[in-house]
Amino acid sequence: MTTILAEREAQPTLNSAALAQLRSDILTCRLMPGAKLRVEGLRERYGMGASPIREALMRLEAEGLVVLEQNKGFKVADVSIDNLNDLMDTRIEIEGVALRWSIERGGVDWEASLLAAFHRLSKQEKFNPESPRAISNDWNREHEEFHAALVSACGAPTLLSIRSRLFEQAERYVSLSIMADGPSRDDVSEHQRLMKVALSRNVEKALEANRLHIEATRGKVAASLASKKKPAALSVVNRKPK
Amino acid sequence: MTTILAEREAQPTLNSAALAQLRSDILTCRLMPGAKLRVEGLRERYGMGASPIREALMRLEAEGLVVLEQNKGFKVADVSIDNLNDLMDTRIEIEGVALRWSIERGGVDWEASLLAAFHRLSKQEKFNPESPRAISNDWNREHEEFHAALVSACGAPTLLSIRSRLFEQAERYVSLSIMADGPSRDDVSEHQRLMKVALSRNVEKALEANRLHIEATRGKVAASLASKKKPAALSVVNRKPK
DNA sequence: AGTCAACAGATTATCGATAAAATATTTGAT
DNA sequence: ATCAAATATTTTATCGATAATCTGTTGACT
Numbered sequence: 171m172t173t174i175l176a177e178r179e180a181q182p183t184l185n186s187a188a189l190a191q192l193r194s195d196i197l198t199c200r201l202m203p204g205a206k207l208r209v210e211g212l213r214e215r216y217g218m219g220a221s222p223i224r225e226a227l228m229r230l231e232a233e234g235l236v237v238l239e240q241n242k243g244f245k246v247a248d249v250s251i252d253n254l255n256d257l258m259d260t261r262i263e264i265e266g267v268a269l270r271w272s273i274e275r276g277g278v279d280w281e282a283s284l285l286a287a288f289h290r291l292s293k294q295e296k297f298n299p300e301s302p303r304a305i306s307n308d309w310n311r312e313h314e315e316f317h318a319a320l321v322s323a324c325g326a327p328t329l330l331s332i333r334s335r336l337f338e339q340a341e342r343y344v345s346l347s348i349m350a351d352g353p354s355r356d357d358v359s360e361h362q363r364l365m366k367v368a369l370s371r372n373v374e375k376a377l378e379a380n381r382l383h384i385e386a387t388r389g390k391v392a393a394s395l396a397s398k399k400k401p402a403a404l405s406v407v408n409r410k411p412k
Numbered sequence: 413m414t415t416i417l418a419e420r421e422a423q424p425t426l427n428s429a430a431l432a433q434l435r436s437d438i439l440t441c442r443l444m445p446g447a448k449l450r451v452e453g454l455r456e457r458y459g460m461g462a463s464p465i466r467e468a469l470m471r472l473e474a475e476g477l478v479v480l481e482q483n484k485g486f487k488v489a490d491v492s493i494d495n496l497n498d499l500m501d502t503r504i505e506i507e508g509v510a511l512r513w514s515i516e517r518g519g520v521d522w523e524a525s526l527l528a529a530f531h532r533l534s535k536q537e538k539f540n541p542e543s544p545r546a547i548s549n550d551w552n553r554e555h556e557e558f559h560a561a562l563v564s565a566c567g568a569p570t571l572l573s574i575r576s577r578l579f580e581q582a583e584r585y586v587s588l589s590i591m592a593d594g595p596s597r598d599d600v601s602e603h604q605r606l607m608k609v610a611l612s613r614n615v616e617k618a619l620e621a622n623r624l625h626i627e628a629t630r631g632k633v634a635a636s637l638a639s640k641k642k643p644a645a646l647s648v649v650n651r652k653p654k
Numbered sequence: 655a656g657t658c659a660a661c662a663g664a665t666t667a668t669c670g671a672t673a674a675a676a677t678a679t680t681t682g683a684t
Numbered sequence: 685a686t687c688a689a690a691t692a693t694t695t696t697a698t699c700g701a702t703a704a705t706c707t708g709t710t711g712a713c714t
Contacts, residue, residue, distance in 0.1 A: 182482045184668070185470075208695070219669045221463060224697085228427075228467045232474030234570075240424045242677055243696060253570075260571045267505045314500055328476075328495075329502045426698070450665070461699045465668085483705055485666060658714085666705070672698085679692070684685105 179246065186220045188226035191216055196235050196246055197338060198304060199345045207244040233335055235342070250289065251395055257389040261336045265384070266377050268321035268333050273373050276323030281369055282321055287312070287319035288365045296356040303349055316361060320368055320380075344387060347394040354390060422567060426460045430468035433458055438488055439580060440546060441587045447485040447490055449478065464602050475577055477584070493637055496585055500630040503578045507626070508619050510563035510575050515615050518565030529554070529561035530607045538598040545591055552583065562610055562622075586629060589636040596632060 181187035230236040423429035472478040
């Protein structure tokens with residue numbers, strides 16, 4: 171698996187490699203929500219000692235992707251309808267503010283980078299024919315970058331970093347939904363509309379479009395969650411046999 | 413210093429003790445913005461090994477109180493006018509949303525807990541006569557709890573946790589300002605007004621009052637920062653002599 | 655004097671071993 | 685058989701030691 175090695179080589183430190191790996195494994199649900207994260211298992215999985223792994227887990231705990239129970243170890247954060255609603259409600263407001271400021275403050279550079287990001291996203295296939303139960307890595311990246319481009323002129327780094335953390339959390343729910351129900355539409359037109367209203371500097375319409383975009387995701391994910399085919403906590407990282 | 417021991421005894425794990433200690437030392441600026449955080453120094457300071465300390469630092473990094481430069485170690489996050497403005501702008505919006513929802517959704521329990529929190533805050537001295545260059549711990553706690561009470565009925569845990577992280581960051585700027593300029597007014601009336609407009613369910617007035625409350629802090633802190641008597645990076649945790 | 659390479663000292667990142675805590679299993683009494 | 689105390693096993697949390705990296709200093713050369 172060249173990906174893992176590549177990702178690891180790129181990192182200057184085992185710690186950051188562990189962080190990148192864990193984040194990716196959690197966001198794509200290779201590590202399922204609720205799964206126990208035994209250090210020994212992760213050590214084997216990533217081929218490193220306990221320290222860099224625990225440090226990475228600690229960081230992810232602060233981000234809400236991992237939960238630590240004192241003296242009982244780490245597990246992947248659970249998912250739930252309540253948490254989904256909480257998350258999406260919060261996203262709508264926060265992305266709303268960021269988008270408003272971005273539209274009000276963005277210059278021609280912002281417009282250009284938004285167009286560019288949209289173009290890249292629209293040319294990228296969402297699903298890899300071989301594995302239709304997972305979104306392509308490249309598409310995910312372009313998608314994240316498109317939404318980041320929308321709000322990039324917002325001028326408040328703190329707000330932007332909060333936004334991107336929430337965006338990540340949402341990605342995890344989407345992965346889950348796709349694992350359960352298979353590929354979803356590649357919503358190019360929805361993104362195009364978002365871009366258009368933003369470029370036309372119509373704040374109200376842009377906020378509404380963004381809200382609907384988020385609501386659409388919420389609806390799809392909520393449906394998957396409700397028809398709970400959740401073997402959730404079963405994907406344990408490692409358990410000593412007998 | 414019984415505080416340190418007490419705080420430490422209360423924690424089930426060295427890790428969480430380190431976290432609490434570090435957070436507190438950073439928020440009160442006993443560890444100054446920009447200060448290098450050498451592990452050896454922290455080991456002596458807190459009397460524990462490197463692992464729990466590094467794990468705590470990693471977590472604080474995610475919260476933005478600490479910065480990690482790969483292979484160069486940790487330091488306390490810097491402060492700046494730009495960051496202050498970014499932070500306060502973001503707070504105004506996020507606390508605004510939380511406050512709106514809380515006012516719209518809060519029941520009589522919310523009203524009661526808000527009244528109680530205000531009462532406790534108003535009975536608490538802000539400064540300890542002995543050390544007028546630092547806000548009393550108790551006041552800080554009651555203050556945080558009063559503001560938490562204001563938004564507690566908001567119904568979105570994610571939003572609340574973001575709010576409280578931003579609130580913490582702001583506390584650090586306030587500490588800094590007080591270290592530089594000495595005690596500030598104990599703004600009971602300002603808090604009382606906030607509570608009143610919230611209880612009267614007047615969303616617009618409440619948001620405005622909250623905005624002004626934050627702007628007042630921003631103004632005071634910005635003034636201190638501008639007259640920069642910053643020996644900032646000088647409070648290094650430990651440096652091997654000669 | 656100024657620059658740079660090589661070295662020495664300090665600091666970070668990581669590992670492997672161990673103590674502490676939790677969980678699972680056995681055993682003995684009712 | 686049932687429950688609970690006692691024990692064994694697993695897992696977590698932490699330490700001390702070491703390898704890797706960075707930083708500051710010395711000294712040779714222009």
